[in-house]
Amino acid sequence: MSTKSPVVLPGATLGVLGSGQLGRMFTIAARRLGYRVHIFSPDTDTPAGQVGDLEFTAAYEDLDKVREFARGVDVVTFEFENVPSATSRTCAEIVPVRPDGEVLHVTQHRLREKTFLQTHGFPVTPFRAIRSEDDLRQAVRDLGLPAVLKTASFGYDGKGQRKIRSESEIPEAFAGLRGAEGIFEAYVDFEKEVSVVAARTLDGGFEAFPVFENRHENHILDLTFAPAAIPPELTRESIQLTHGILEALKVVGLLTVELFVTRSGQLLVNELAPRTHNSGHLTLDVATTCQFEQQVRAVCGLPLGSPRLKSPAAMANLLGDRWTSGTPDWASALRDPEVKLHLYGKAEARPGRKMGHLTAGGTTEEEASRRVLEARARLTSSRLPNPPSF
Numbered sequence: 001m002s003t004k005s006p007v008v009l010p011g012a013t014l015g016v017l018g019s020g021q022l023g024r025m026f027t028i029a030a031r032r033l034g035y036r037v038h039i040f041s042p043d044t045d046t047p048a049g050q051v052g053d054l055e056f057t058a059a060y061e062d063l064d065k066v067r068e069f070a071r072g073v074d075v076v077t078f079e080f081e082n083v084p085s086a087t088s089r090t091c092a093e094i095v096p097v098r099p100d101g102e103v104l105h106v107t108q109h110r111l112r113e114k115t116f117l118q119t120h121g122f123p124v125t126p127f128r129a130i131r132s133e134d135d136l137r138q139a140v141r142d143l144g145l146p147a148v149l150k151t152a153s154f155g156y157d158g159k160g161q162r163k164i165r166s167e168s169e170i171p172e173a174f175a176g177l178r179g180a181e182g183i184f185e186a187y188v189d190f191e192k193e194v195s196v197v198a199a200r201t202l203d204g205g206f207e208a209f210p211v212f213e214n215r216h217e218n219h220i221l222d223l224t225f226a227p228a229a230i231p232p233e234l235t236r237e238s239i240q241l242t243h244g245i246l247e248a249l250k251v252v253g254l255l256t257v258e259l260f261v262t263r264s265g266q267l268l269v270n271e272l273a274p275r276t277h278n279s280g281h282l283t284l285d286v287a288t289t290c291q292f293e294q295q296v297r298a299v300c301g302l303p304l305g306s307p308r309l310k311s312p313a314a315m316a317n318l319l320g321d322r323w324t325s326g327t328p329d330w331a332s333a334l335r336d337p338e339v340k341l342h343l344y345g346k347a348e349a350r351p352g353r354k355m356g357h358l359t360a361g362g363t364t365e366e367e368a369s370r371r372v373l374e375a376r377a378r379l380t381s382s383r384l385p386n387p388p389s390f
């Protein structure tokens with residue numbers, strides 16, 4: 001256990017495990033508040049490392065390096081939940097890790113996460129653990145088809161998952177797990193997907209951002225707008241449910257709850273992320289306190305800021321695919337002065353890779369969505385996209 005003070009004041013040094021865009025935007029927020037930031041990951045010239053004070057490059061399994069990193073900082077947080085538990089445990093022997101290793105342990109494994117949610121009474125789609133082809137056949141008999149089979153660990157943006165539509169797909173679907181443990185989930189015929197990003201402090205203080213509504217393309221987030229177009233009672237329920245989850249996990253820091261809204265108006269938790277979230281990026285330009293500053297405040301033991309949005313807002317992701325026919329036309333996108341561009345400093349634009357995003361406010365979420373979608377379309381062509389349907 002660490003003996004360092006629970007409150008980490010500006011001027012201190014924050015440590016981040018992981019070095020992607022979430023770490024980059026956390027680092028920018030932390031530096032604005034006068035903190036120093038050290039980044040730890042196996043890579044160099046990373047999105048977060050480029051803006052941090054120090055970039056530690058070593059394997060997460062290199063516990064000597066992890067100790068050296070932890071000794072140089074006053075608190076550790078992460079921007080990537082697939083950090084091995086030995087890494088966070090090693091840090092925790094030296095400094096506070098927030099959220100703690102237990103939160104990481106639960107949320108980095110889909111079966112543990114769904115089991116945790118179910119045993120604490122939070123609504124999830126029926127699921128089964130899959131360790132053999134027989135387990136999979138039994139799960140199909142119990143829960144029916146269609147269904148989704150996912151690897152229990154290391155899945156994100158739809159990676160490591162497939163939909164099963166008929167029994168004839170069972171052998172191939174099981175082989176696709178390649179020996180890894182799986183989770184079989186009853187298919188949710190959802191009406192929409194929403195998320196709640198919320199923070200909890202050391203003394204149990206809680207703040208949630210307004211509910212975000214998310215549209216995906218090929219399982220990757222494409223567009224978020226806020227507030228979500230759902231009835232007020234579902235908004236209240238989403239936030240209450242999120243509060244309950246942060247309490248049950250005793251999160252100190254941020255946690256995102258991804259939810260399905262079913263056609264009958266029921267909420268089901270799809271996934272938890274113990275950190276800031278892609279759907280929260282619109283807070284950068286329209287919230288009193290953005291999600292990254294809120295993470296800094298929560299992990300440092302400072303009072304939370306207001307998560308209020310100054311107007312409805314939207315965010316459109318920029319994936320590497322936009323670079324296929326050359327550098328996107330940034331000037332055209334920015335012709336709308338209400339549109340803001342965020343790029344993550346990634347040198348190589350691969351298809352599906354998150355390179356940046358656009359945000360905009362508006363008098364309605366529809367107007368804000370139109371702004372970011374039109375700006376994004378101008379990056380690669382003069383053709384305008386179909387307006388989003390609400």
Ligand code: AMP
Nearest residue numbers: 125148156157158185186187188219271
């Ligand atoms: P995940 O990696 O679990 O967040 O899944 C990525 C996306 O796949 C989700 O945002 C959903 O669009 C879809 N998905 C995941 N699980 C299910 C499910 N049980 N039923 C229907 N769609 C799902």
